[in-house]
Every structure is written in C-alpha cells, then in structure tokens.
Amino acid sequence: MKRTQMHIVAFAFSGCMATSASAATIVTRVASEPHLAVSHPNAALGGVPGGVIVGGGAFTVFTTGIGNMLWAAAPALSTASTVSEWHAAANDHLSPSPATLSIFSLNLKAPNGLYETRVFADTGSLGVKAMAQANVPSGWVMTDGGCRVNRVGARAVGEFLTASYPDKLNEWFCATAPDGDFDRVSVTAFAVAIRPVSITTPLPRSCIGRATGTSMIAPHAEAPDCSKGAGAVTGGGAKVNLPIPNCTGLFLTGTFPLISGTKAYAWKGQGLLHASTCPGATVTAYSIAVKF
Numbered sequence: 001m002k003r004t005q006m007h008i009v010a011f012a013f014s015g016c017m018a019t020s021a022s023a024a025t026i027v028t029r030v031a032s033e034p035h036l037a038v039s040h041p042n043a044a045l046g047g048v049p050g051g052v053i054v055g056g057g058a059f060t061v062f063t064t065g066i067g068n069m070l071w072a073a074a075p076a077l078s079t080a081s082t083v084s085e086w087h088a089a090a091n092d093h094l095s096p097s098p099a100t101l102s103i104f105s106l107n108l109k110a111p112n113g114l115y116e117t118r119v120f121a122d123t124g125s126l127g128v129k130a131m132a133q134a135n136v137p138s139g140w141v142m143t144d145g146g147c148r149v150n151r152v153g154a155r156a157v158g159e160f161l162t163a164s165y166p167d168k169l170n171e172w173f174c175a176t177a178p179d180g181d182f183d184r185v186s187v188t189a190f191a192v193a194i195r196p197v198s199i200t201t202p203l204p205r206s207c208i209g210r211a212t213g214t215s216m217i218a219p220h221a222e223a224p225d226c227s228k229g230a231g232a233v234t235g236g237g238a239k240v241n242l243p244i245p246n247c248t249g250l251f252l253t254g255t256f257p258l259i260s261g262t263k264a265y266a267w268k269g270q271g272l273l274h275a276s277t278c279p280g281a282t283v284t285a286y287s288i289a290v291k292f
Helices: 154-158
Strands: 006-012 025-038 042-045 052-062 068-077 083-092 099-109 115-123 131-135 141-151 159-168 171-178 185-196 205-214 232-241 250-260 263-273 282-291
Touching (some): 025 042, 025 052, 025 263, 052 068, 052 115, 052 185, 141 159
Antiparallel strands (some): 006 263, 141 185
C-alpha cells in the first residue's frame, strides 16, 4: 500500500500590548540531540547561566521514512517542583524513520529573588485517547506548559501527542491518539507559572495568540503576523484538528518558538499526517506572551 505523508505547519504570533523597559528578559537556548538520528530520540536541554527555565519546545527532524512523532514535550522537574530541563521524546512507527530532536528552553533572567517559579501537574485517566489538564491557581501567571504520554502496555509505543496547548490563561490541555495500535495510556499535563516574591512587585500580565494553518498537499501553512507591540514570548503549544471523525493518523511533530538571536518572537505548531490522507486537516498554534 502506498503511504502518503503530509506536514502541516502553523505559526502563532503573540498579541499583547507593548512592554516598557523591564529588568526581566526572556533568553532562548536551542540544541540538537542526539548527534545521530535514531528511531526513538529522547533528550533534554538545560537553561542558561543566571536564568530560570519558564518554557520550552521541540520538534523532530527526519529525512527518511514516513515520520517521527512526539510523545513528550514537557518540563523535567526538580525536587522543588521547578523546571530543571526541558524534555522531549519521539519515535517512528510502522516503518523506520530515524530522527533527531531540536529542543528549546526559554529562560527568565531577572534580578535575584524577583520571581519564583512552580510547575503544576496533573495526570488523566487511562484511555486509548487520553486527556489531561493542569490548572494554575490564582496569584500565579502561566508562562508555558507541556505534555508527556505515560506508556504502560507493549503496544503503547503507537500513542502520540495530538494536543499540547494553553486552553485558557491558567490551564494547559493535553491529548493523545493511537497510530493503529490500541493500548491504553495516560498523559500528564504540566503548567509552568511564575509570581512575584514581593507583594510590592506587580503581577505580570499575559495573553494568548493563536493561528491555524491548513494544507491539502503542500507541507506548510502560515498565519499572519499579529505580534505588533507584543510582550515577551515565554511559551506556546499546538493541537491538530481533524475535519471528520473517521480521519486518523494526524500527530504533533513540533511545538516550539521561532527565534531571532536569543529572543522568541512567535510559536510554531507542526503536525504530520502519518501513513494516511485526510483533506482539510489543520494545526492550530498558540503563543503565550507575558508583560513584566
């Protein structure tokens, strides 16, 4: 049987009001791991000196085969429930398609002790199409989030992410779907948040930008630039959208920042229609921007 693949890409640009000069900045770090393409790439990236990780992203890079899809793009936690690294993991399925991972960490650099960070997480129930959401309590500002599939069965290697995005300013949503195999999994949702240490420091404001891209055959679709006067982009996410219920095989291969130098200015969501066709399938990308 002939296999068809389609890449679907969307760009989301943040739309906050302009920021004034601030002591807080966001610095992006990026690296490619592992050095050689493998069927099951799995790696993590740390932060920058003097910075605290408040967001991150990743995408798979494959040049042969029919695709390598994400099953994790999420913060790795320290014992204090802060972010120690940004973790990403993916694999091919049904046929070999070795890949590397491009991983990003977004780092808050601010005067020592100005902000504290915390990760709020929740794991959903077992299911063939698992879902979970992490909620950020009042008094905190969500800067990013992520998802990790918890694979327990032998066939769960075919479960991949279909959604990892900010559903609300204080809520991160995750969803999975199977690629032919039907083993139940759970998924853990993570929401990264910050708040001022001192009550005299104003709580930052945040906003969510979104855009949807579609493609019948061509591998890319781009949303208009709506980043005029944006705040600092701290994170973002993506989800796939199937036009009809019996369409299958659309998974995330990337959710990551677009950067200029070390500054993120937008967020990119990337999907793969794996070994199937589904005209009208789309990807929606989301960006989170924070005004300090």
